[in-house]
Amino acid sequence: MPELTITLSNAAHQTLLELAETSGETxxxxxxxxxxxxxxxxxxxxxxxxxxxxxxxxxxxxxELTERAVWDQTIGDGLSESWHNWQEEKFG
Structure with missing residues (x-):
């Protein structure tokens, strides 16, 4: 991978250093x-x-709603009734 040089603000560089130190990542x-x-x-x-x-x-x-209803028939296996109720409330 080619090396690139970017310019960071001092604050961004300090944050990057701190995140690397605390996460143990480079x-x-x-x-x-x-x-x-x-x-x-x-x-x-x-x-x-x-x-x-x-x-x-x-x-x-x-x-869109009609298409969702068609797809809902194919993915609903094993899902509880509460899931279907939530979808109806959320998306109409």
Missing amino acids: MQAVLDKAIENYRRHVFLIHANRAFAALRQNQESWEE
Whole structure:
């Protein structure tokens, strides 16, 4: 893997050092995990925005709910009734 140089603020560098020391991991490992966690965070923000936009279109949202109902029939084996009630309350 090629080595790269990045510039960190003093505060970020100190935090990175402390995290590495307390976790017993290298600074590179801590930084890799932080970047992956941030990537997931950004992904979820975009997914939430997309679902919010979908809910604004009544016809598209109804299609989504219909599709979910079809899929729910395939994955419901062994799940308790409370799970199905929770989904109904949460998603309508």
